[in-house]
Amino acid sequence: MADKLSGVGVSTGVGYGPALRLTRAVPEPPADARHDGDADAEARRAFAAAEEVARDLTDRGERAGGEAREVLAAQALMARDPALADDIKRRIGEGAAAARAVSDAMAVYREMLAGAGDYLSGRVADLDDVRDRIVARLLGVPVPGIPQSTSPFVLVAEDLAPADTAMLDPERVLAFVTREGGPTSHTAILARSLGLPAVVACAGADQITDGTMLLVDGASGDVLSGPDPTQAEAARAAAAARAAAAAESTGPGRTRDGHTVPLLANIGGPQDLPAALENGAEGVGLYRTEFLFLDRADAPGHEEQVAAYRAVLEAFPGGKVVVRTLDSGADKPLAFLPPAAAEPNPALGERGLRMMRRHPEMLKSQLAALAEAQRDTDADLWVMAPMVTDVDDAAWFAAAAGEAGIEHAGIMIEVPAAALRARHLAEAADFFSIGTNDLTQYTCAADREVGGLGRFQDPWQPAVLELVAAAAKAAAAAERSCGVCGEAAADPVLACVLTGLGVTTLSMGATALPLVRAALARTTLAQCREAAQGALAARGNEDAKRIARQALPGLAELGL
């Protein structure tokens, strides 16, 4: 009888194979380790190791591309941090051996990060990884990382550092399971961009031993250890057949009876365009521009911004490109735009548009770069603001966009207040795009960065669906479009429900597009509406899924 572990499925697909654990242990350098007296030579050795690590990380990022590039570049910056280098040098000057000095200096840095708010404390794992890599080099022991195996395996780890995830070979790695991490952790985002099934926040993952056969379902979050091999193989084959059926559906998004639902891609920058185009995105529904601003000391200049925006606009001639203005604060703090005061609950603090209202010059420069990027392209540029709360916010943003010459200025609906008052906000916004990640977080009062809050982080919660319905209804009455660009759009069953609730476009990570396209093609608009009504009337999130699924019989062909 197989044992079942449960975690959070963050990247769909099914993987079946033997477990292999990530090797992470690097020996702690002895507390009294001292060098032989030549402090300069020892410091040179330390800096050379740190530089090698920085180069290796940058190189891995370049090879992996996508969001991995930015994440690994940020880690490389940690390895090259001048303040850290000064501290290492000082410790070596006092006699400490290089490995000890690195370890101690980084411990101080680590404390600072751990106490510096949600996003930065989330980077502690990245910093530990950098430390282990430098120390391993200095001690001459193997660098921690993905186990070497010639046959495919399921990777099991406490957590995965971006450097590990970025180099996973999808040919060799069947899936991964981690004990830590949440749906929006780097691990989860990178897993989706690699198209690997993944389950995070899986209690009990630390008990899995090497060689145990695992069946990992990246949709349900279930991890079966030692399942019946025939059943496991059948589940894996069904998932592969589903992926193949999905890949066959091409063309614009529409239901079986021809109701169109444009399918758009969520991107973090031009590096994500190839995947969007390959998966048939009809445009971009969410360009998260903050990736251009994160992990740097100053804001990008006008020319750099114009180039990044233009690259995206040019990729979709005639197509719609929805750009979101800088969404900083909370889990995405910017070194050059700190909050006005220390925030005990950053997710409820000065983030998104709130930050821009204190720094209007920052928004103005971004809007100017967007207006210029659009000049001489055929793209249809739509610009929207994150974290809009009331009509005053929406009107303020619309005025700023209008002054910059932006034609379509809209808002994200991700605060319950905005959804509830959507009919008023529609007066000041050309379009809505619902951010179900934050809308779920704020509706259910469940921090999206925290593991283990399970059902409260599920957009299937009927309360969230009611707010989506309210926003879509208000948009329709005002003849505005109303898309969804949160992770909810990437769930093929929920995508049908959202369509039934009146959502007009769906935007998601590129790898989710084929299955959502295939799901829509197998249902009618009436079925989507019936599923939506059933989900709204359900008692809870699990009931909503079950009832909706019953109203969508065509999805059985996809094994959903």
Ligand code: PEP
């Ligand atoms: C959302 O909140 O649903 C959203 C799309 O924005 P982000 O995930 O970038 O906060």
Ligand code: MG
């Ligand atoms: Mg959001």
